[in-house]
Amino acid sequence: MTHPAMRIALYGALFFVVTSATIFWTRFAGGLALVWVGSALAAALFLTLPRVHHLGAFAILMGLSTAATALFGFGPAWALPLAVANIFEGWFIAWLLVRLRPQRDFIESEGGVASLGFWAGFVGPLPSAIVGGLMAVQIVGGTWLFHAFSWWVGHGLGTLLVLPLALLLQSYRREDFANMRDRARVLAFAGVVSLTALVSGFAFHQSAMPLLFLPIVPLVFASFRFRRFGAAIAVLVISVAAAFSLGMGTGVFAELAMPLWQKALFLQFYLATLLLIAFPMAVIIQQRQRILDELGDREAMQRLIADHSDDALLHLDSSGTIRFASPASTRLSGRGSVEQLHLAAFFSEFDRKKVDRALDKASRHPGRTEILERSVGRGGKTRWLEAKLRAVETSGRKVCGFVVTIRDITARKLEELEMTREARTDTLTGLPNRRAFLDILDRRLDVADQEPFGLAFVDLDHFKQVNDTHGHAIGDKVLSEVGAIMNGMASDTFFFARLGGEEFAIIVKRPLAEAAADICERLRLAIAKHPMADSDGKAFTVTASLGFAMISESCSASMALQAADAPLYLAKASGRNRTCRAQGFGRLTRGGAPIEQARIAVAG
Template identity: 60%
Template sequence: MMHSRAPNPVMQIVTYGAVFFCVTSLTIVWTRFSGGLALVWPGAAIAAALFLTIPRSHSLAAAVTLAAFSTLATALFGLGPVWAIPFALVNVFEAWLIAWLLVRFRPQQDYVESEIGIVWLGFLAGIVGPLAASIPGGILASQVIAGGWQEHSFSWFIAHGLGTLLVMPLTLLLASYKKPVFARLLKRDRILPFIGMTLLTIGISAVALLQSTFPTLFLPVVPLVLASFRFGRFGAAITVLLITLASAGTLGTDTGVFAELTIPLWQKALFLQFYLSILVLLSFPLAVALKQRQRFMEELANREAMQRLIADHSDDALLQLDQHGMIRFASPASIRLSGRDKVVDLHLAAFFSEFDKEIVDRTLRSAAQYPGHTEIIERSVERGGQTRWLEAKLRAIDSSKHQASAYVVTIRDVTARKLDEIQASREARTDALTGLPNRRAFLDVLEDQLEFAGEEPFALALVDLDYFKRVNDSYGHAVGDAVLKQVAEIMRESANDNCFFARLGGEEFGMIAVGPARETAAIICEKLRLAIQRHVMTDNDGGTFNITASLGIARIAERCSSSMAMQAADGPLYSAKAAGRNRLRHAQDMGRHGENRKPPLEDSRVAANS
């Protein structure tokens, strides 16, 4: 069932069997009065612990060994050899059942390591297992001892439940401890206090149990709590065991406080069980909680040391804020990223510009509303005359009142990443050959202008190089690419904040003119046409040639789709091509509802340079 901690299961079975024999024999001798059943039975705890700590393949061997020792103890000191084997079978069955139930319902096997594990141990080992075995045990006892089987079953349940509940935690602890643990216990700074605690427990238990003048049964709680604090679960188990032995001794000899109780012996045993159970339920969960707290504090100290190490050597600023967004802790990197000599007791907005405080406050409120969710702020700041980008990730820590009691924040310099993003965006919107904006960028600008075309009309022109295919066929694509680059350079010379040029694809270009340039768009296009016509191109052999361009221009004065706007300029471009190329054609004005608001086509033409 439980993974074996012993290197040799056979030796473990023999050892447990011998201890089982000694303990059960002494129990029968000391606690079996008037020829009845033993008042306390710790043997089930020892046997169940054996089943829990050996491999399942050795369970049968363990059962046979325990049955043999139980038979021997009962035959020598109990009910004689005739009934020894049946009682041994019930005893072994009870121990096996307890172990099976524990593994079945608490597979974590934390029976002495957590509060819930202790609860399961007490319920299954102290109640369910003994209750199941008490029926066959009581029936057997009624065949040998005077009295009904119900009475004997109750006595069995009390004795076995008490013994298992008291002894099994200690047995499991001893089975789980290793040599280094005992080596630490045997050191002088621990063994002497342990011996002192043992003597104190014995002395206080004697005072509380052997006299009946004053009600002092609460006194053993004092060494029990002290032992739990000083020695943890092991100390609590040893102290409870000492108090149990002292109580069983006074009960068996009918002296002290138990002698004054005018009730039958089995009721005294029931009272003793209740008393000791209270001690177990008081001490063991306390010891486990203290152990868990010690582990938690050690883990917390290790985690804090690790976080301090990371914070001291991290390029990111690590911050802790109070519920108002004020900085209570800041790592060394905060000085560099904030540009300040000190940031503690300042608001988180101190890392950003004064105009960003409202954004920071809004982000803090959003984080407080959804604790556990990470909010991100990304803003540009000025540091040393340079523009830097900072990224802050913050998360609220939820308090018991369901309000943000604090925040944790990391701040990182993401300038390099931001520049890469800007460069990638620029490249995605830039024509790789000419360096002009590409069709995607052109359409984005066009969409923006169309949003307000009714209030702010603009001019849209399409430019197409004439007979460009002949250039590629005659001089090669390398010369054709050079021509496109030179045309783009001419356009760049004409571009400004109000005049936007882009390469739309192949030999086709586009222009958008806004504001003052809108009124002179025709002049700009005509100058562009002439500049392209007059520019001398060079081929690979040093020869020269000229190219021309046809242009179509439209005035957009109403919101419409980008395709309709492009068609408005494409129509006059087609007319310019059809009319002989190397000319500029104007479209009719696109006004509200597509009505014609200007006279029909106007034609500007300059003779081609052939």
């Protein structure tokens, strides 16, 4: 980008030449210039200058405009007022565009082009047209409305013709012209320009047929082939051909039954219409091409990621059939190819309904990612797969497919299971802890009516004396060895847990629930016979007291615990190292009514 002072100088020189030419050649009958592009040049300059330089640029352009009007227009008397109105118009157009379209995408989007046409070509010239009309009445006479309308139309159409091209040239950088080194492209561009000139010359310089529509053909071709630059140059070429025909008084314009100034205004309107047809179309084409390029880059990146990703990346149609699958799909699915198969091919045949439900849920909530986790058998081992699904919508808000990633989460699942196991396991004894015990108890109580079970409490006798006599390290060792005895007896039917301290619990499931008392006795004897040793190697033993109850009706956990706690209390009160059973427990009143008085049997 050039320095502001250099830019002002360049625009100033161009402004003076162009305004002098339009004043000299387009002032018919001594009135206002019918073609005025100075406002477009001034607006383009103000749009690219920092605000701190606006006042200086305004003063320089005003001086140049005054000189042009004094030399080629109305003379020195009215040169300065007209210059103020003209340069204010350019500044006002720039101010409107920046104020009302701060994103400055005047030649980048459909909305920007529409804003440029409305604010620069329609609204911007209105204030100066009012003032200019009043001054023209004083200079050449006539009516204010006629002069104001001529100013508004001439300045508005001139701005529409030149401002887009000026902004386009301003937006180009040196690297944007790199493709001009391509000889084939240069020759193609020259061919399009030549074709536009030939077609336009033929259309304007003959009067046998109304062919003003004919230049639209090369204009559209130029817009498609060379985007915005092609559209702007093609309109410029058409403008030169039309202006030459108008100046020579030949061709289609010679046949129009209207004064020359009206022909000039009609020509500007015609050219502005062509530009408003071609330029938005070129902008849209350029946007589409940019989107296609971005999609191509993104697709290439996605392909690269897909080829080197351990996750399966999938594209599905609306029915859930796989249309694209990355290389990792072969490993995760256990199949040679999954394309043209349903997503359920990655999972068990029994999971098809779950997969369909996940797809249906994703299609009903396109903005949300659905997650499906299932276990599968691969190579004789159990693996866990996680599928993340997201629906893809068309512009009409209709689901046209799905994007899916599938990942092997076996390691994570095993870690979760290990963490769950650790959270539910007593670290000292390796037995399930109180939390795990209560979970199992709640599940057993839910079906106690159909599947009675045995519940027992175990309490090591005089354990405090073990800690006081031998130390806590030996006490922990005793607990660990008692836990080892229980782990050795544990099975799918016998569930042992450490509740805390020296307290343990047993749940005996069917079909051996009736023999739970015998199991408790076996445990009591095993503990009593197991030799312990202190830190000096001296042997000692510990004993345990057990309380046991049969649970044959659903009840609360607290009621069941009370049922087993009562015989445990009796066992300890009767001399310890024995098993007591609550007799008659099982007829519980539902809703939390009290337990019937238990009959206690003592063994040991």
